[in-house]
Amino acid sequence: MSEISVDFRGEGAGTAELTWGQMRVWRTSRQAGLTMNLVMTGPLPEGTSLAEMVAFLRFMVSRHPVLRSKLRFTDGPSGSRHPCQVIAESGTVPLQIADIDDEDPAATGEALRERYELTWFDHENEFPVRMGIVRQSDALRAITLGFSHVMVDGAALAVLTRDTELLDRATGTGAPPFPGLDLLELARVQRGPAGRRQTDRCMRYWEAQLGKLTSWHNDKPADPSEPRFRELVLYSPAMEIGLRAIAARTKAHNTHALLAAYALAVARVMGRNPSVAQIVVGNRFRPGFADAVLQLSQSGVCVVDAAAATFDEVVARAATAVTAASFHAYYDPVRHDELLDDIAARASRPLDISWHFNDRRTPLAEQDGGAASTGPDAEAALRDALPRTKLYWDRAQPAFNGSLFIQVDARPDVTLVDRLALVDDRPAVWLELWTDTHRFALDQIEALAREMEAVVVEAAFDAQAPTRLG
Numbered sequence: 251m252s253e254i255s256v257d258f259r260g261e262g263a264g265t266a267e268l269t270w271g272q273m274r275v276w277r278t279s280r281q282a283g284l285t286m287n288l289v290m291t292g293p294l295p296e297g298t299s300l301a302e303m304v305a306f307l308r309f310m311v312s313r314h315p316v317l318r319s320k321l322r323f324t325d326g327p328s329g330s331r332h333p334c335q336v337i338a339e340s341g342t343v344p345l346q347i348a349d350i351d352d353e354d355p356a357a358t359g360e361a362l363r364e365r366y367e368l369t370w371f372d373h374e375n376e377f378p379v380r381m382g383i384v385r386q387s388d389a390l391r392a393i394t395l396g397f398s399h400v401m402v403d404g405a406a407l408a409v410l411t412r413d414t415e416l417l418d419r420a421t422g423t424g425a426p427p428f429p430g431l432d433l434l435e436l437a438r439v440q441r442g443p444a445g446r447r448q449t450d451r452c453m454r455y456w457e458a459q460l461g462k463l464t465s466w467h468n469d470k471p472a473d474p475s476e477p478r479f480r481e482l483v484l485y486s487p488a489m490e491i492g493l494r495a496i497a498a499r500t501k502a503h504n505t506h507a508l509l510a511a512y513a514l515a516v517a518r519v520m521g522r523n524p525s526v527a528q529i530v531v532g533n534r535f536r537p538g539f540a541d542a543v544l545q546l547s548q549s550g551v552c553v554v555d556a557a558a559a560t561f562d563e564v565v566a567r568a569a570t571a572v573t574a575a576s577f578h579a580y581y582d583p584v585r586h587d588e589l590l591d592d593i594a595a596r597a598s599r600p601l602d603i604s605w606h607f608n609d610r611r612t613p614l615a616e617q618d619g620g621a622a623s624t625g626p627d628a629e630a631a632l633r634d635a636l637p638r639t640k641l642y643w644d645r646a647q648p649a650f651n652g653s654l655f656i657q658v659d660a661r662p663d664v665t666l667v668d669r670l671a672l673v674d675d676r677p678a679v680w681l682e683l684w685t686d687t688h689r690f691a692l693d694q695i696e697a698l699a700r701e702m703e704a705v706v707v708e709a710a711f712d713a714q715a716p717t718r719l720g
Contacts, residue, residue, distance in 0.1 A: 251346060251347070251348055251349075252346070252347050252349070253344040253345060253346045253347065254304070254344070254345050254347070255342040255343075255344060255345075256304050256307045256308050256311075256342060256343050256344070256345050257308065257340070257341070257342050258308050258311040258312040258318065258340060258341060258342070258343065259312055259339065259340040260311070260312040260313060260314075260315060260318055260339065260340075261315070261339075262315035262318075262337055262432070262433060262434065263315075263318075263337050263338060263339035264336075264337055264434045265322070265334060265335070265336045265337070265434075266334065266335060266433070266434040266437035266438060267334055267335075267437045267438075267440075267441055268321075268333055268334065268335055268400075268437065269433070269436055269437050269440060269544065269545070269546075270440055270445075270548060270580065270581060270582055270583055271403065271533070271544065271545040271546045271547055271548055272335070272400050272401065272544075272545045273333075273582075273583050273584065274545075274547075274548050274549070274583040275399050275400045275545055276333060276400050277583055277584075277587070278651055279399070279400065282649055282650065282651040283648075283649040284649055284650070284651060285367065285368060285369065285370050285371070285399075286399040286400075286651075287366060287367050287368075287369075287371070287396055287397065287398060287399060288396070288397045288398075288399050288402065288403075288404065288407060289363045289366045289367045289394065289395065289396040289397070290363070290394070290395055290407070291359040291360060291362065291363040291392060291393065291394040291395070291665075292359070292392065292393060293355070293356070293359075293391065293392050293393075294383070294390050294391060294392055294393050296389075298390045299390070300347075300383075300385075300390065301422065302419050302422075303345060303381075303383055303390065303393070304345060304422075305417065305419070305422030305423075306414065306417060307343060307345055307379075307381050308422075309413075309416075309417050309422075309423075309424045310379070310410060310413065311343055311377065311379060313413065313424065313425075314410075314543040315337045315433050315434075316337075316378070316401045316402060316406075316433055316543055316544050316545075317377060317378060317379050317397075317401070317402075317543070318337050318338045318339075318341065318377060319335045319336065319337045319338075319377070319378065319401060319433075320335070320336050320338070320373060320374060320375070320376070320377065321333045321334065321335055321336070321373035321374055322334050322335070322336050322374070323374070333373070335437075337433065337434065338377075341377070343377050343379060343381075344380075344381075345381055345382075345383070346362075346380070346381065346382040346383070347382070347383055347385055348361075348362060348382060348383070348384045348385065349385050349386075350384060350385070350386050351386070351387075353386075355384045355386055355391035355392045356392060358384045358392065359382075359384050359391075359392035359393070359394050360665055362382045362384070362394040363394050363396075363665065366380050366382070366394060366396030367396065371398045371400075373398065373400070378397060378398035378400065378401040378402070379395070379396070379397055379398075380394075380395070380396035380397075381393070381394070381395055381396075382394045399545065400545060401544070401545055402543060402544065402545055403532065403544075403545045403546055403547040404532075404547075404610070405532050405534055405546070405547070406542070406543045406544055406545070406546075409541050409542070409543050410543060430538055430541055430542055431538050431539065431542040431544065433544060436544075440582070445582065446582075448580060448581065449581040449582040449585050449586075451578065452578040452579070452580065452581035452586075453581065453585060453586065453589050455574070455578040456551055456578065456586070456589060457589065457593065459551050459552075459553045460526075460551070460553070460593055460601065460603065462524055462553050462555075463524060463526055463553060463601075463603070464523075464524070465599065466520075466521070466522045466602060468520065468689065468690065468694075469521075470690070470691045470694050471691060472687060472688055472689055472690055472691055473687050473690075473691045473692045474687050474688045475646075475687045476648070477646040477647050477648040478648055478649070478686060478687055478688055479646065479647050479648070479649065479650040479684055479685065479686055479687065480643055480645075480646050480684070480685055480687055480692065481643070481644045481645040481646065481682055481683065481684050481685075482641070482642075482643055482644075482681075482682075482683040482685065482692075482695050482696060482699055483640070483641070483642055483643075483644050483669065483680070483681070483682055483683075484639070484640070484641050484679075484680070484681040484683070484699045484700075484702075484703065485638075485639065485640040485641075485669070485672050485678055485679075485680055486635075486638075486639045486640075486678060486679050486680075486681070486703050487635035487638050487639075487676045487677065487678040487679075488632050488635040488636040488638070488639060488703065488706075488707055489508075489678070489679040489681075489702075489703050489706050489707075490635075490676075490677045490678050490679045491623075491628060491631055491632045491635055491710065492632060492706035492707050492709070492710035493507050493508055493679065493706055494623040494628075495623045495624055495628055495632075495710040495711055496561075496562075496565065496706065496709055496710060497623070498623040498624055499562070499624070499713060500562050500565050500566070502565050502566065502568075502569045503569065503572075504611075505572065505609045505611075505658075506565055506568045506569040506572055507565050507568070507706070508609065508658065508679075508702075508706070509527065509529075509552065509554065509568040509571070509572065509607060509609075510554065510556075510561065510564040510565040510567070510568040510705075511561075511702045511705040511706050511709075512525065512527060512607060512656065512702055513525040513527075513554035513555075513556040513564060513567075513568060514556040514561065514564055514701075514705050514717055514719070515698050515701035515702045515704075515705055516556075516698065517556040517557070517717075517719055518701055518718075518719070519694065519697045519698045519701050520694070520698065523555060523556050523557060523719065524553045524554055524555040524556070525553070525554050525556065525605075526551065526552070526553050526603050526605055527551075527552045527554075527605055527606065527607035527656075528549045528550065528551055528552075528603065528604075528605065528606045528607070528652075529549065529550050529551075529552055529572065529575055529576075529579075529606070529607050529608065529609075530547050530548075530549065530550075530606075530608045531547060531548055531549070531550045531575065531576045531579035531580075532546060532547050533546045533547060533548060533579065533580050534546065535576075536580065548579045548580060548581065548583070549579060549606075550572075550575030550576055550578060550579035551575055551578075551603070552568070552571040552572060552575045552607070553571060554567050554568050554571050555567060556717055556719055557717065557719045558717050558719070559716065559717070560713070560714055560715060560716060560717065561705065561708075561709040561715045561716070561717055562709070562713055562715075563717075564717060590603075602653075604652040604653045604654070605652065605653065605654045605655075606651070606652045606654070606655040606656065607656050607658075608655070608656070608657050608658065609658040610657060610658060610659050611658060611659060611660040612660065624711070628711070629710075629711055632707065632710055632711075635676065636707065638676075639703065640672055641696065641699060641700065643692070644668075650684050650686070652684070652686075653685070653686040653689045653690070654683070654684070654685055654686070654689075654690065654695075655683075655684040655685075656681060656682070656683050656684075657681070657682040657684070658679065658680070658681060658682075659679075659680040659682070660677065660678075660679070660680070661673065661678075661680065662680055681699055681702070683695055683698070683699055
């Protein structure tokens with residue numbers, strides 16, 4: 251390993267509080283003990299030069315102020331070590347180079363990815379971007395990019411990817427600085443009167459939704475193990491077909507149908523109704539946020555009553571819950587935590603709302619299938635797909651964000667080789683259910699996953715599919 255220093259210079263220098271999205275991830279990562287770093291790796295086109303990589307890193311950091319931001323800690327209203335951000339006008343970032351002989355470049359890139367993902371950023375002394383390249387016999391073979399999730403979210407990575415088209419690789423120059431959202435001004439607005447009014451509205455909504463929850467206790471003994479958190483994987487082509495059919499019939503979003511299946515499965519398997527799920531809201535629909543390279547995502551709360559005559563009614567309720575949750579997921583996270591503590595103190599019991607539902611599929615994967623979603627051919631395809639379902643326990647780790655965290659993908663991470671072996675030509679839903687083994691029994695989580703699939707399959711082509719709840 252070696253590294254070279256890449257100098258940068260950009261606009262927007264100054265000091266401000268963290269924005270709400272940044273503060274949310276900062277507090278969550280510290281509470282959960284997770285780095286939450288965002289890292290990606292892949293091959294480089296043949297003939298890529300070191301000068302191009304230097305120009306790319308310089309362009310990216312110079313263009314976006316958040317990538318030139320470090321943290322400074324003071325005593326503040328949220329306690330000691332209160333973070334503020336300082337955006338530099340100029341400086342240097344390291345470009346790491348891994349030189350190999352006969353080793354596999356992809357394997358070396360993956361080793362870099364793992365290192366970047368698991369190593370905490372030193373936010374006081376390190377800029378929130380890491381870049382490494384794999385060099386073999388003087389040829390550049392692979393690239394690994396890592397970012398602090400405190401500073402950027404998944405949507406920001408998509409913007410950065412599009413930014414590569416603005417760089418002239420021949421000259422190493424690119425478009426002028428990003429003309430959109432002013433990071434420092436956003437932080438000031440959020441701390442001002444408008445930000446307080448916005449937070450007040452959201453807190454009233456959260457309190458009203460949490461007031462709908464009934465007291466719930468898990469009667470099934472847990473299966474405590476170490477590492478404490480386990481991941482259950484469900485691979486289901488049948489769910490993909492079923493969700494498309496439900497979305498086509500109800501005109502609801504694919505995600506709404508899946509959240510409704512979650513709510514009904516939680517009621518049937520765990521006896522908890524209404525269900526609760528915290529969803530990730532990107533906030534990109536807000537004015538000026540669409541193309542910002544910044545951490546803007548926050549949590550919204552969905553409380554869904556599954557006691558209805560038909561499943562389609564639950565889908566409609568889930569759609570309403572997601573829409574309302576999205577409009578009330580832009581708030582001061584410190585005030586939010588204070589509200590949750592206050593509600594728990596008044597109830598004299600834990601809130602038990604650390605249940606998360608994060609649909610990470612792209613809009614393309616969620617589009618309904620048109621004519622292919624309905625009719626005899628679709629029903630036959632579902633029957634053919636059902637035996638292909640796979641359910642198995644996979645990874646384990648000592649910490650995770652939530653006692654139950656369901657992630658939804660349209661395809662597996664390319665680094666998870668065992669999952670890639672399951673992929674064929676047909677679309678599928680991938681559910682990754684991370685669970686706290688000190689809270690839940692493993693067979694209980696298996697039953698929840700299977701019941702989610704069963705709900706979707708039963709309701710796929712039956713508008714009158716019953717919930718069988720009171």
